[in-house]
Amino acid sequence: MKLASLNQGRDGELIVVSRDLTRAVRATDIAPTLQAAIENWDALAARLEQRYAQLNDGQAEAAFELDQAALHSPLPRTYNWADGSAYLNHVQLVRQARGAEMPETFWTDPLMYQGGGDRFIAPTEDIEAVSEEHGIDFEGEIAVITDDVPMGVGAEAAADHIKLVMLVNDVSLRGLIPGELAKGFGFFQAKPASSFSPICVTPDELGDAWRDGRVHLPLSVHLNGDKFGEPEAGPDMIFGFPELVAHAARTRHLGAGAVIGSGTVSNPDANGGPGKPVKDGGVGYSCLAEVRMVEKILHGDSKTPFMRFGDRVRIEMFDREGQSIFGAIDQQVVKYQPQ
Amino acid sequence: MKLASLNQGRDGELIVVSRDLTRAVRATDIAPTLQAAIENWDALAARLEQRYAQLNDGQAEAAFELDQAALHSPLPRTYNWADGSAYLNHVQLVRQARGAEMPETFWTDPLMYQGGGDRFIAPTEDIEAVSEEHGIDFEGEIAVITDDVPMGVGAEAAADHIKLVMLVNDVSLRGLIPGELAKGFGFFQAKPASSFSPICVTPDELGDAWRDGRVHLPLSVHLNGDKFGEPEAGPDMIFGFPELVAHAARTRHLGAGAVIGSGTVSNPDANGGPGKPVKDGGVGYSCLAEVRMVEKILHGDSKTPFMRFGDRVRIEMFDREGQSIFGAIDQQVVKYQPQ
Numbered sequence: 001m002k003l004a005s006l007n008q009g010r011d012g013e014l015i016v017v018s019r020d021l022t023r024a025v026r027a028t029d030i031a032p033t034l035q036a037a038i039e040n041w042d043a044l045a046a047r048l049e050q051r052y053a054q055l056n057d058g059q060a061e062a063a064f065e066l067d068q069a070a071l072h073s074p075l076p077r078t079y080n081w082a083d084g085s086a087y088l089n090h091v092q093l094v095r096q097a098r099g100a101e102m103p104e105t106f107w108t109d110p111l112m113y114q115g116g117g118d119r120f121i122a123p124t125e126d127i128e129a130v131s132e133e134h135g136i137d138f139e140g141e142i143a144v145i146t147d148d149v150p151m152g153v154g155a156e157a158a159a160d161h162i163k164l165v166m167l168v169n170d171v172s173l174r175g176l177i178p179g180e181l182a183k184g185f186g187f188f189q190a191k192p193a194s195s196f197s198p199i200c201v202t203p204d205e206l207g208d209a210w211r212d213g214r215v216h217l218p219l220s221v222h223l224n225g226d227k228f229g230e231p232e233a234g235p236d237m238i239f240g241f242p243e244l245v246a247h248a249a250r251t252r253h254l255g256a257g258a259v260i261g262s263g264t265v266s267n268p269d270a271n272g273g274p275g276k277p278v279k280d281g282g283v284g285y286s287c288l289a290e291v292r293m294v295e296k297i298l299h300g301d302s303k304t305p306f307m308r309f310g311d312r313v314r315i316e317m318f319d320r321e322g323q324s325i326f327g328a329i330d331q332q333v334v335k336y337q338p339q
Numbered sequence: 340m341k342l343a344s345l346n347q348g349r350d351g352e353l354i355v356v357s358r359d360l361t362r363a364v365r366a367t368d369i370a371p372t373l374q375a376a377i378e379n380w381d382a383l384a385a386r387l388e389q390r391y392a393q394l395n396d397g398q399a400e401a402a403f404e405l406d407q408a409a410l411h412s413p414l415p416r417t418y419n420w421a422d423g424s425a426y427l428n429h430v431q432l433v434r435q436a437r438g439a440e441m442p443e444t445f446w447t448d449p450l451m452y453q454g455g456g457d458r459f460i461a462p463t464e465d466i467e468a469v470s471e472e473h474g475i476d477f478e479g480e481i482a483v484i485t486d487d488v489p490m491g492v493g494a495e496a497a498a499d500h501i502k503l504v505m506l507v508n509d510v511s512l513r514g515l516i517p518g519e520l521a522k523g524f525g526f527f528q529a530k531p532a533s534s535f536s537p538i539c540v541t542p543d544e545l546g547d548a549w550r551d552g553r554v555h556l557p558l559s560v561h562l563n564g565d566k567f568g569e570p571e572a573g574p575d576m577i578f579g580f581p582e583l584v585a586h587a588a589r590t591r592h593l594g595a596g597a598v599i600g601s602g603t604v605s606n607p608d609a610n611g612g613p614g615k616p617v618k619d620g621g622v623g624y625s626c627l628a629e630v631r632m633v634e635k636i637l638h639g640d641s642k643t644p645f646m647r648f649g650d651r652v653r654i655e656m657f658d659r660e661g662q663s664i665f666g667a668i669d670q671q672v673v674k675y676q677p678q
Contacts, residue, residue: 010378010594039349077418077594079457085524106522113524114453118418118594130491130590152469152677173590183445185424185452186525192590251469251512251531255349255416255457338491 085263135175140286213240229284474514479625552579568623
């Protein structure tokens with residue numbers, strides 16, 4: 001099934017969305033918000049599925065035409081947003097660009113940072129940034145929403161706690177990352193509010209593209225209308241979502257509504273080297289930092305700039321029939337104007 | 340005024356607590372939860388204050404005897420838990436113990452990490468830990484709760500967004516910190532669920548002990564019934580709470596209910612050297628890591644162990660008349676038993 005949140009109030013209002021994203025129907029009588037639904041998933045999922053079936057069959061009362069611009073991120077805020085970095089090709093490039101080796105343990109012990117979940121951006125809302133000097137970047141990713149996950153869960157059991165899948169734009173301020181990481185306390189100021197695809201879906205909606213706890217489809221990323229990347233999200237994700245959820249829960253219980261991200265989707269080139277840009281016949285990238293690193297490795301210098309005010313990024317994923325699965329994150333960067 | 344949450348449901352039920360912590364009265368008719376109250380603070384605070392006055396005057400209908408054991412942390416969960424490290428004496432000791440210099444920028448640019456807020460521990464609930472090998476430690480701290488804070492706020496304006504004050508036990512797994520920090524993504528697995536004092540208070544409750552955005556009172560810490568520390572929370576806090584809130588909001592808006600922590604309360608000795616243990620006439624410490632660092636610096640080796648299963652920590656703060664302000668965090672460490 002496909003769910004979304006109307007952009008009303010701090011937590012949105014729960015709606016069910018048709019498979020083809022054209023129609024929707026309110027579900028606030030079942031659960032007022034997606035957060036409330038995920039907290040009572042076992043009790044409520046069947047009723048939501050029933051409404052979804054009615055909607056797809058044209059039988060849902062009071063169905064309406066879906067306007068993606070009226071949607072917030074599926075969870076407009078969450079108590080736990082933790083983002084992995086499971087595409088180690090991306091991590092290797094970061095290291096290579098600064099002449100450092102990637103530790104061997106990175107192949108067995110996932111990278112994950114704790115993000116702030118108090119105020120996500122809506123999928124088509126502007127990305128407010130204080131300064132272009134901060135090195136504004138997007139990161140196209142996939143994320144899952146879990147129900148309550150007990151501390152110490154193994155990866156196999158963690159898989160059952162993955163209830164919904166969506167896309168992420170993990171907005172990053174590259175200019176602030178080196179200073180923040182040097183302090184040793186994580187990204188903090190370098191990771192402002194993120195946004196998510198307008199629609200989230202249960203894993204069964206992905207059909208056989210959901211296997212091994214990964215989404216085996218390309219992620220479509222456009223920058224100012226030009227295709228910037230179409231990396232495959234499946235094969236190079238070193239840790240699947242069940243492993244990432246288990247990692248997040250190693251020393252703590254996760255509360256229902258926890259959002260666990262994959263990290264920037266990234267593929268090496270067919271020969272194992274850094275991936276090529278789309279214009280050179282490669283699959284491209286899902287963040288600007290990566291093309292800049294590749295430029296630096298190949299040519300000694302980065303020439304692609306970070307985002308400037310007015311730049312627009314679009315992140316979407318299509319099934320094998322060309323149907324948009326999650327709707328589009330489509331955002332412009334604007335200069336923040338204090339009130 | 341003093342507020343707390345009965346340990347019911349995921350977000351608790353809002354109560355008003357008398358100044359002397361003996362009596363309480365429900366406030367769920369004004370706001371069902373503290374989260375709901377802080378989201379509408381300007382509209383609701385006066386009504387809560389009125390009920391608080393009635394309670395203190397013995398005029399509140401349906402008042403009842405307060406049982407601190409029935410309380411959860413004031414916000415049983417929050418969308419944003421960000422913890423500073425504003426007592427640089429603590430940071431200097433960490434560095435000194437491993438033979439590293441503290442960068443000069445630490446005096447002007449606060450350290451802060453993003454914590455997970457999805458499932459705090461109740462103030463008298465057991466601290467479940469997977470293994471003693473993880474180096475289980477407490478950290479006695481102070482934290483504030485804000486309403487909505489706009490991105491880019493200055494410290495002066497940030498002060499007006501500080502609505503409530505409480506204590507924290509920022510549970511830390513010292514054995515996991517070096518490995519996590521080496522990965523560069525922050526503490527993650529090394530910072531499991533924290534707990535907070537059962538009662539939170541508006542800054543005016545602190546009288547002249549609240550000045551310069553700091554709490555000028557000693558923090559009382561007991562380990563297994565013995566006094567472990569009574570460090571002064573005011574003078575050595577290099578960044579006040581308004582500065583910490585402004586730091587947290589530099590590149591993002593903070594949603595109402597954000598909890599911003601001070602970091603481990605820590606005092607240098609009168610001569611500027613590492614603080615002495617209580618038994619040697621010092622003010623002691625508010626975490627085990629610090630006494631271990633001092634032992635290492637003075638004697639070449641740490642002899643105080645981290646917490647073991649069955650150990651108990653109590654964190655409290657008293658006003659100048661000896662009245663407990665926030666109630667007590669009083670927790671035992673137990674071995675986690677998976678269900």
